[in-house]
Amino acid sequence: MTGEAPPGGANARTAHLRTRPLTLALPKGRLLDEALPLLGRAGFPLPPLNGSDRRLLVEEGGWRYLLVRPSDVPTYVEYGAADVGLVGKDVLLEQEPSVAELADLGFGACRLVVAVPGSSAIQEVDELDFHSRVATKYPRVAERFFQEQGLSIELVTLKGSIELAPAMGLAEAILDLTQTGRTLEENRLRVIAEVARSSARLIANPVRLRLREEALAPWLDRLLAAANEGGGTP
Numbered sequence: 001m002t003g004e005a006p007p008g009g010a011n012a013r014t015a016h017l018r019t020r021p022l023t024l025a026l027p028k029g030r031l032l033d034e035a036l037p038l039l040g041r042a043g044f045p046l047p048p049l050n051g052s053d054r055r056l057l058v059e060e061g062g063w064r065y066l067l068v069r070p071s072d073v074p075t076y077v078e079y080g081a082a083d084v085g086l087v088g089k090d091v092l093l094e095q096e097p098s099v100a101e102l103a104d105l106g107f108g109a110c111r112l113v114v115a116v117p118g119s120s121a122i123q124e125v126d127e128l129d130f131h132s133r134v135a136t137k138y139p140r141v142a143e144r145f146f147q148e149q150g151l152s153i154e155l156v157t158l159k160g161s162i163e164l165a166p167a168m169g170l171a172e173a174i175l176d177l178t179q180t181g182r183t184l185e186e187n188r189l190r191v192i193a194e195v196a197r198s199s200a201r202l203i204a205n206p207v208r209l210r211l212r213e214e215a216l217a218p219w220l221d222r223l224l225a226a227a228n229e230g231g232g233t234p
């Protein structure tokens with residue numbers, strides 16, 4: 001080892017990153033339905049894509065689109081496998097990834113709430129019993145929230161259908177997303193606290209943002225302008 005920089009130095013090592021197609025990680029599922037029209041309005045070159053498409057990587061007009069699970073979007077962006085990504089704020093609150101959150105895109109609005117059975121006498125979270133179990137897909141958000149309330153609660157982590165847990169005696173309360181309130185209502189649950197509000201966010205890998213600023217900036221500007229026209233708040 002001489003301690004010398006490799007031939008070409010850092011510029012040569014990052015050259016391929018500057019020339020490869022820009023890469024956007026998109027969440028499969030419900031956010032995609034609103035993300036695609038927004039990208040279209042912003043002038044992104046989009047191949048025909050729909051929910052039944054099985055391709056996970058599509059390339060068009062200098063952009064690569066990765067179609068990944070919503071909860072995996074931050075991972076792709078954090079590791080630089082994607083330069084930018086679209087993801088719900090709920091996922092960012094849960095994972096706290098090392099990414100730059102650039103803007104609120106204004107769609108996918110929903111709330112993270114604590115709910116109990118409608119028949120329960122509980123009106124406030126601090127009335128939850130010391131031994132209560134709370135079912136959630138967001139254990140880190142829940143842990144922080146109940147800690148802030150000074151409550152020591154047992155968390156039961158589930159992957160979905162959270163609203164079923166109280167009826168089956170698995171938990172006394174839930175912490176989950178609600179949008180229209182229909183799932184809560186149809187499972188006879190009542191909100192006792194709002195934990196956070198969520199909507200779709202534009203995130204970026206901070207290093208990629210710097211390295212590829214010239215190429216990325218005009219696209220991101222157009223995306224934010226289109227989100228604003230659609231009611232988003234960057």
Ligand SMILES: Nc1ncnc2c1ncn2[C@@H]1O[C@H](COP(=O)(O)OP(=O)(O)OP(=O)(O)O)[C@@H](O)[C@H]1O
Nearest residue numbers: 029030031069070071088089090108109110177179
């Ligand atoms: N009922 C809803 N109304 C509006 N937005 C929602 C609703 N449910 C979820 N979202 C938002 O959409 C995002 C994706 O939700 P979706 O149900 O498509 O995937 P998921 O099953 O949560 O993803 P994963 O497979 O990664 O667990 C959520 O992270 C949230 O930001």
Ligand SMILES: O=P(O)(O)OC[C@H]1O[C@H](OP(=O)(O)OP(=O)(O)O)[C@H](O)[C@@H]1O
Nearest residue numbers: 160161162177178179180181182183184
């Ligand atoms: O207030 P609403 O409009 O009824 O929406 C809320 C529901 O939407 C999400 O579930 P999803 O449909 O993603 O299914 P999941 O239970 O498998 O996560 C969320 O977890 C709630 O269950």
